[in-house]
Amino acid sequence: xxxxxxxxxxxxxxxxxxxxxxxxxxxxxxxxxxxxx
Amino acid sequence: xxxxxxxxxxxxxxxxxxxxxxxxxxxxxxxxxxxxxxxxxxxxxxxxxxxxxxxxxxxxxxxxxxxxxxxxxxxxxxxxxxxxxxxxxxxxxxxxxxxxxxxxxxxxxxxxxxxxxxxxxxxxxxxxxxxxxxxxxxxxxxxxxxxxxxxxxxxxxxxxxxxxxxxxxxxxxxxxxxxxxxxxxxxxxxxxxxxxxxxxxxxxxxxxxxxxxxxxxxxxxxxxxxxxxxxxxxxxxxxxxxxxxxxxxxxxxxxxxxxxxxxxxxxxxxxxxxxxxxxxxxxxxxxxxxxxxxxxxxxxxxxxxxxxxxxxxxxxxxxxxxxxxxxxxxxxxxxxxxxxxxxxxxxxxxxxxxxxxxxxxxxxxxxxxxxxxxxxxxxxxxxxxxxxxxxxxxxxxxxxxxxxxxxxxxxxxxxxxxxxxxxxxxxxxxxxxxxxxxxxxxxxxxxxxxxxxxxxxxxxxxxxxxxxxxxxxx
Numbered sequence: 001x002x003x004x005x006x007x008x009x010x011x012x013x014x015x016x017x018x019x020x021x022x023x024x025x026x027x028x029x030x031x032x033x034x035x036x037x
Numbered sequence: 038x039x040x041x042x043x044x045x046x047x048x049x050x051x052x053x054x055x056x057x058x059x060x061x062x063x064x065x066x067x068x069x070x071x072x073x074x075x076x077x078x079x080x081x082x083x084x085x086x087x088x089x090x091x092x093x094x095x096x097x098x099x100x101x102x103x104x105x106x107x108x109x110x111x112x113x114x115x116x117x118x119x120x121x122x123x124x125x126x127x128x129x130x131x132x133x134x135x136x137x138x139x140x141x142x143x144x145x146x147x148x149x150x151x152x153x154x155x156x157x158x159x160x161x162x163x164x165x166x167x168x169x170x171x172x173x174x175x176x177x178x179x180x181x182x183x184x185x186x187x188x189x190x191x192x193x194x195x196x197x198x199x200x201x202x203x204x205x206x207x208x209x210x211x212x213x214x215x216x217x218x219x220x221x222x223x224x225x226x227x228x229x230x231x232x233x234x235x236x237x238x239x240x241x242x243x244x245x246x247x248x249x250x251x252x253x254x255x256x257x258x259x260x261x262x263x264x265x266x267x268x269x270x271x272x273x274x275x276x277x278x279x280x281x282x283x284x285x286x287x288x289x290x291x292x293x294x295x296x297x298x299x300x301x302x303x304x305x306x307x308x309x310x311x312x313x314x315x316x317x318x319x320x321x322x323x324x325x326x327x328x329x330x331x332x333x334x335x336x337x338x339x340x341x342x343x344x345x346x347x348x349x350x351x352x353x354x355x356x357x358x359x360x361x362x363x364x365x366x367x368x369x370x371x372x373x374x375x376x377x378x379x380x381x382x383x384x385x386x387x388x389x390x391x392x393x394x395x396x397x398x399x400x401x402x403x404x405x406x407x408x409x410x411x412x413x414x415x416x417x418x419x420x421x422x423x424x425x426x427x428x429x430x431x432x433x434x435x436x437x438x439x440x441x442x443x444x445x446x447x448x449x450x451x452x453x454x455x456x457x458x459x460x461x462x463x464x465x466x467x468x469x470x471x472x473x474x475x476x477x478x479x480x481x482x483x484x485x486x487x488x489x490x491x492x493x494x495x496x497x498x499x500x501x502x503x504x505x506x507x508x509x510x511x
Contacts, residue, residue, distance in 0.1 A: 002056075003055055006059045006271060007059055009059070009063075010062045010063045010066070010190075010264075011062075013197050013264075014066060014193040014196070014197065016197065016200075017066075017193050017195075017196030017197035018356060018359070020196060020197075020200040020352075021196050021352040021353070021355050021356050022352070023352075024348060024349055024351075024352030025349040025350070025352035025353040025356070027343070027345040027349040028350050028352075028353055029349075
């Protein structure tokens with residue numbers, strides 16, 4: 001349980017960073033960038 | 038201060054070694070922010086009335102200090118253990134961010150150079166090598182995967198640092214979007230909830246500045262300090278003589294390229310193997326910088342695409358840079374370090390040689406695939422080197438040896454872009470169209486990778502005369 005929590009704490013910011021890069025790369029594939037809601 | 042000593046971090050029986058990589062990742066993903074420093078170029082330039090190039094000197098100083106401090110303090114890091122080193126790294130790196138914030142307030146560019154570049158750079162060097170020898174000792178059976186995980190965190194740091202700084206600067210400059218009648222995005226709402234209470238006091242502190250850079254630097258220092266201290270708190274070193282269940286060092290060393298002996302840091306740099314690996318890293322980094330440094334411009338010039346697509350290309354490369362660190366270094370545990378570097382150099386050169394063809398045929402998909410693979414191997418080169426050093430020199434002082442080898446990165450970071458940009462500029466000056474001016478650069482990259490390949494092929498096990506007697510071995 002402790003190990004899972006520790007892994008979540010460190011991987012959450014990394015996943016957020018990856019998500020941001022994926023969003024940024026969308027125009028490369030012909031998809032509109034960030035959709036503001 | 039015994040809590041910080043190496044002895045205090047020795048793991049108790051039953052401790053899971055899988056709790057150590059997150060400690061390393063926590064530190065590396067913070068110091069990886071250095072790759073995202075360019076996000077501050079324009080705001081700091083506006084605050085200080087300096088040119089972007091002048092502001093960017095802080096980044097260059099930081100990279101040089103990374104190499105110098107890793108090389109200088111490597112032995113101290115080995116003696117002091119990972120916890121104390123991570124704490125000092127945290128103080129230097131976050132202190133550097135705070136000094137840079139003070140530099141913005143006082144409009145002193147020199148203080149930003151000193152704070153972010155010099156002090157922060159020392160934090161980078163210490164933080165970079167701090168977990169390496171610990172991870173190698175915990176994972177003698179899979180050193181590539183373990184160090185790859187940490188160094189993947191460094192690549193991920195850039196992915197976090199840039200959008201984090203942008204969101205914070207937006208938050209502290211009081212919603213231009215709201216004024217324009219635009220609803221906030223999910224990220225903006227998230228940051229407003231998390232950081233909102235700090236907004237007023239920090240804005241009051243930053244009176245006289247107007248880009249939000251000062252407040253962003255202070256907030257980032259606080260966030261990064263939390264993660265780095267968390268890493269320092271949870272890190273542990275294995276008890277002397279500990280080894281994973283079922284692991285036999287002699288069996289692992291059966292094919293000769295993995296030693297069970299030890300070489301001290303002061304001896305290691307006198308061996309040809311050290312300088313061959315130094316050349317391997319330097320060439321791999323220089324060649325990767327060829328694409329990474331000019332990625333957006335290259336994509337726009339070669340294929341006539343928009344700025345948004347160019348930026349998208351850079352975003353995609355960042356993901357491959359990060360992922361390659363883990364994937365390739367884990368692969369090296371299966372096929373061997375020498376083999377994986379041969380792949381980096383041979384496949385890398387082949388892919389570079391294809392790039393002019395992709396421009397000629399306007400095949401954007403092939404271009405993206407080739408460059409993404411090249412960048413994954415650039416990241417892989419960083420991540421695999423600690424395990425290669427462990428194979429050659431043993432675990433005894435591998436962190437310190439890695440520290441000295443990092444100077445190859447500093448050298449490549451300074452010389453590589455100058456060489457590449459200089460070559461490109463000379464082609465343009467000679468009248469070559471911009472779209473084709475990169476072709477020469479790609480062939481230059483092939484040459485650099487060829488030099489790296491020769492150095493890698495010359496690597497042999499370290500002569501027994503360099504081995505240290507009576508030290509803990511792998």
